[in-house]
Amino acid sequence: MCGIVGAVAKRNVVPVMLEGLKRLEYRGYDSCGIALCAEGQLERSRSTSRVAELEKQVSNRHLSGFLGIAHTRWATHGAPTTDNAHPHFSGKRIALVHNGIIENHAELREELKAQGYVFSSQTDTEVIAHLIDRFYRGDLLKAVQAAVVRLRGAFAIAVICGNEPQRMVGARQGSPLVVGIGEHENFLASDALALAGTTNRIVYLEEGDVVDIHLNDCHIYDAGGKPALREVRMVSVYAGVSELGPYRHFMQKEIFEQPRAIADTLQGLEGIAPDLFGADALPVLRKADSVLILACGTSYYAGLTAKYWLESVARIPVEVEIASEYRYRDSVPHENRLVVTISQSGETADTLAALRHARELGMDGSLTICNVATSAMVRECALAYITRAGVEIGVASTKAFTTQLTALFLLSLTIAQIRGRLTPEQEAEYIRMLRHLPAAVSAVLALEPQIIAWAEEFSRHNDALFLGRGIHYPIALEGALKLKEISYIHAEAYPAGELKHGPLALVTEKMPVVTIAPNDDLLEKLKSNMQEVRARGGQLYVFADSDTKIVSEEGIHVIRMPENYGLLSPILHVIPLQLLAYHTALVRGTDVDKPRNLAKSVTVE
Ligand code: G6P
Numbered sequence: 001m002c003g004i005v006g007a008v009a010k011r012n013v014v015p016v017m018l019e020g021l022k023r024l025e026y027r028g029y030d031s032c033g034i035a036l037c038a039e040g041q042l043e044r045s046r047s048t049s050r051v052a053e054l055e056k057q058v059s060n061r062h063l064s065g066f067l068g069i070a071h072t073r074w075a076t077h078g079a080p081t082t083d084n085a086h087p088h089f090s091g092k093r094i095a096l097v098h099n100g101i102i103e104n105h106a107e108l109r110e111e112l113k114a115q116g117y118v119f120s121s122q123t124d125t126e127v128i129a130h131l132i133d134r135f136y137r138g139d140l141l142k143a144v145q146a147a148v149v150r151l152r153g154a155f156a157i158a159v160i161c162g163n164e165p166q167r168m169v170g171a172r173q174g175s176p177l178v179v180g181i182g183e184h185e186n187f188l189a190s191d192a193l194a195l196a197g198t199t200n201r202i203v204y205l206e207e208g209d210v211v212d213i214h215l216n217d218c219h220i221y222d223a224g225g226k227p228a229l230r231e232v233r234m235v236s237v238y239a240g241v242s243e244l245g246p247y248r249h250f251m252q253k254e255i256f257e258q259p260r261a262i263a264d265t266l267q268g269l270e271g272i273a274p275d276l277f278g279a280d281a282l283p284v285l286r287k288a289d290s291v292l293i294l295a296c297g298t299s300y301y302a303g304l305t306a307k308y309w310l311e312s313v314a315r316i317p318v319e320v321e322i323a324s325e326y327r328y329r330d331s332v333p334h335e336n337r338l339v340v341t342i343s344q345s346g347e348t349a350d351t352l353a354a355l356r357h358a359r360e361l362g363m364d365g366s367l368t369i370c371n372v373a374t375s376a377m378v379r380e381c382a383l384a385y386i387t388r389a390g391v392e393i394g395v396a397s398t399k400a401f402t403t404q405l406t407a408l409f410l411l412s413l414t415i416a417q418i419r420g421r422l423t424p425e426q427e428a429e430y431i432r433m434l435r436h437l438p439a440a441v442s443a444v445l446a447l448e449p450q451i452i453a454w455a456e457e458f459s460r461h462n463d464a465l466f467l468g469r470g471i472h473y474p475i476a477l478e479g480a481l482k483l484k485e486i487s488y489i490h491a492e493a494y495p496a497g498e499l500k501h502g503p504l505a506l507v508t509e510k511m512p513v514v515t516i517a518p519n520d521d522l523l524e525k526l527k528s529n530m531q532e533v534r535a536r537g538g539q540l541y542v543f544a545d546s547d548t549k550i551v552s553e554e555g556i557h558v559i560r561m562p563e564n565y566g567l568l569s570p571i572l573h574v575i576p577l578q579l580l581a582y583h584t585a586l587v588r589g590t591d592v593d594k595p596r597n598l599a600k601s602v603t604v605e
Contacts, residue, residue: 002028002099002603004177005194006069006158008168008213009185014058016187017070020194021051023242026250026393027190028074028599031085034058035095035160036065042095042162046085067165069158069188071097074599077105078122088126090117090133093162098125099190100154100175101604108150124153132159141212144169145225148210154349154604158188171210175603176347176376179203179211179218181232186213192235192374193242193391202235204374233374241391249592251394251486255578256445259438261399262571264388265406266434272413272427277367278383284365285383285418288338292363293320294354295342296602298397298481299404302369303342304474305570306408313567314416323354324605333361340411341368344392344400345601346375353605355380369407371400385411394593395600396485398578401478405571406437433568443562444575448583450559451576454541455583458489461512465503465538466493466577468516469526475570476516479577486595487585496529509537514580516573519545519564530556543576545569 003024007013017034025032032054033046043063047054051072071086078084086097102108105124108131113119117130128147135146140161148155154174161167170177170188180187180195180202188211189195192202205211208223209230222228247253274281291310293303303320310318323341327350339358343351346368355366355377367383371392378384387403413430416422458464464483468476473495480491494503496515507513513533517526527550530540534555541557544550545564552558565572585592 002074002190003072003194004069004097004099004156004158004188004190006097006160006168006170006188007185008067008166008215009182010066010215011185012064013066013068014064016198017068018051018055018058019197020189021054021070021072023196024191024194025051025072026395026594026600028072029594030073030075030080031082032070032072033085033087034063034068034070035087035089036063037067037160037162037165038065040162040165042089042092042160044087044089044095046082048080048082048085067160067168069095069097069160069168076101076604077124084121084123086125088121088123088129090129094129094133094136094159096125096129096132096157096159098128099156099603102127102151102155103153104151128155128157136161138163140164140167140169141210144171145210145221148173156190166215168213169210170205170213172205173208174349177205179205179213181218184215186215186218188213196241200235201232203230203232206230242393248586249394249582251396251398251582251592254392254394254399255575255582257390258399258402258445258575259442261389261403262406262441263438264390265403266437267388269410269431269434271431272410272417272422274414274418276410276414277385281383282418284367285338285415287336288316288365288415289336290317290334291319291338291340292358293318293340293342294323294326294351294358296323296348296350298401298478299342299344299351301474301478301481302401302404302408303340304477305405305471306412308471309409309412309567310415313412313421314419315421316415316419321354323348324350327354327357331361333363335362337363337365339363339366341366341370341377341381342404342408343368343375343377344371344389344397344404346370346372346377347601347603349603349605352376352380367411369404369411371403393600395595395598396482396581402441402571402574406434409434409568433566437568437571440563440565440572441575444572447559447576448579451579452583454557454559455580455587458512458580458584459487459587461510462490463506463511464489464491465506465511465513466491467496467499467513467529468493469496469522470520471570472516472518472573475574475577476514478574479514479516479581482578482581483584485598486581486592487588487590488596489584496526499529499532504532504536507533507536507538509539511538513538513540514577515540515542517542517544517548517550518569518573519548520569523548543573
C-alpha cells in the first residue's frame with residue numbers, strides 16, 4: 001500500500017524512479033509525486049492522476065537530478081489532492097515520502113505549529129518532514145534518527161535534504177523498505193520489484209533500522225542506533241513480471257498464469273511430510289489440537305475453504321477469523337492451537353497484528369501460507385509454506401488465492417498424516433490429483449468464450465447473488481468479492497440453504513443468481529434451492545459439473561465444468577467466477593487492475 005522509490009547516482013535518476021513508480025503503482029494510485037535535488041535546490045512534481053501523467057509533467061518541466069525520491073499514494077489521512085500528495089517538504093530544505101500511518105500525528109502537529117511550522121496538507125506524513133527539519137543541524141542522518149523516536153505507528157520513509165545533494169536517508173518501522181545496491185549508485189524502495197532491471201542486490205531493512213545512503217556506500221543503524229550488518233541478497237525479480245505480454249490486464253494475465261503458479265507451488269512435491277512446512281514442523285504440528293486461521297480479504301476466504309479440508313480430512317477443529325476483528329476482541333486463548341496466517345503479501349497490517357496478538361495470548365505455534373518469502377509474516381511465523389504464485393499485480397487477487405488453496409490442502413493432508421488419518425493409498429491418490437491440477441485448471445480456462453457471453457448480460461445489472469453450499473460457499477463469497485471489487489456491481493454470497501431466510505426477498509426476474517453446482521453430496525439440496533429462485537423469476541447462471549445433469553432451460557443458463565474434481569473442486573470452481581468478474585468489468589469499462597479506492601497490499605490498519 002503506497003510505494004516508495006529513491007535514488008542517489010551520478011546520472012539523472014528520473015527514468016529509474018518513474019519506472020519504479022510504474023511498477024509500484026498497483027500498491028496505491030490516488031496520487032503520485034517526485035522530488036529531485038539539483039544543484040542544492042529541491043524541486044517537485046505531483047499529480048492526482050496516474051504515473052504516466054506525472055511523467056508528462058516532469059518532462060514538460062525538464063526536471064532532472066542526481067538525487068530523488070518518489071511516491072505513489074493510497075490515501076489515509078487527507079483526501080487524494082495534490083496538496084496531500086507526497087513528497088512533502090519542510091521549507092525548501094527537507095523532502096520526504098512515507099508509507100504507513102503516524103498515530104501521534106495530531107499531537108506532533110500541534111507541537112510543531114507552536115514552533116512556527118506551517119502545514120500545507122492534511123496528511124500525517126507532513127509532521128515527519130517538519131520534525132526532521134526541526135532536528136536538522138547539518139546532518140540528515142542524525143535528524144532522522146532523532147525524529148523517528150518521536151513517531152508512533154507504522155512507517156517506511158525516504159528523506160533527502162537540499163544541503164546534502166549526495167545523500168538519502170531511509171527508516172522503517174512496521175512497513176517494508178529495501179536498499180538496492182548499485183555501481184556508484186544506490187537506491188531505496190518499498191519493494192525490490194521497483195528496482196528490477198536496475199539492481200538485483202537487495203538489502204532488506206529490519207524493524208527499527210535507519211539507513212544512510214551515499215553514492216558508494218550505505219550504513220545501517222539498528223533501533224538502538226548501533227551500526228548493523230544486514231545481508232546483501234541477490235534477488236531475481238524479473239523486470240518482465242510487470243509487463244503485460246499478450247494480455248489486456250494483469251488480472252487477466254494472472255488468471256491465465258494459474259496452471260503455472262499451481263505447478264510451481266507444488267514444485268518438488270514427492271509425498272506428504274511435515275518438513276514441507278519447515279525443518280522443525282513436526283513437533284509444532286503434532287502439538288496442535290486445533291487450528292486458528294487469521295487472514296483478510298481473499299486470503300480469509302482461502303481460510304474458510306481450508307476449514308472444510310482440515311475438519312473433514314484431518315479431523316482437527318478449526319476457527320477462521322477476520323484478522324481485524326480477532327485482534328480487538330476478547331477471545332479465549334488456547335495454548336495448543338496452531339495459528340495459521342494466510343497472506344499474499346505477508347505485510348497486511350491487520351493480519352500481522354492478529355498474529356502478534358495470538359502470540360501475546362500464549363499461542364506460540366504459528367505457520368504462514370504466504371507468497372513473499374522475505375515478508376514480515378514469514379519472518380514472524382515459526383513455520384511457513386511459500387506459495388510460488390509469482391508477483392501478483394492486479395489488485396483483485398486470483399493466482400494468489402488458488403495457490404493458497406493448494407498449499408492449504410497440503411497442510412490438511414500433512415496434519416491428517418500426523419494424526420494417523422491418511423493412508424498411503426489416500427496419499428498417493430491426492431498426490432496424483434494435485435499433479436493433475438494444473439491441467440484441470442487449464443481445461444476450465446478454456447471456458448472463457450462462454451463466460452464472455454454471460455458477462456455482457458451481467459454488466460447490465462446492479463446486483464447479483466452468488467450461491468454455494470458446503471466447501472463451495474467460500475468460493476461463492478470469493479466470486480461475489482471479485483465481481484464487486486472490479487465491476488462495482490453489488491454482489492452478495494449466501495450458502496444456498498440460507499436463501500429462504502432473507503435474500504430470497506431480493507430475487508426478481510432482474511436478479512442474476514450465480515450458482516456453483518459441483519456434483520457432491522449436497523447437489524440435490526442445491527437443486528431445490530435453485531427451484532426456489534426460479535419460482536420467483538430469478539435468472540440462474542449455473543457452473544455445473546458435467547455429471548450433474550443440470551441442463552439449460554428457461555431462466556437457467558448452464559456452463560459445464562470439464563470434470564468433477566472431488567475435494568479439490570473449489571480450486572476449479574473459482575476460476576470461472578474470476579473470469580466472469582473480469583469480463584463483466586471489461587464491458588463496464590472500469591479500471592480492472594486498479595479498482596477505485598482499493599490497494600494491493602494493505603499495510604495500514
Ligand atoms: C487487499 C487486497 C486483497 C487481499 C487482501 C489481503 O484487500 O486487495 O486482494 O486479499 O488485501 O491481503 P494479503 O496480502 O494479506 O493476502
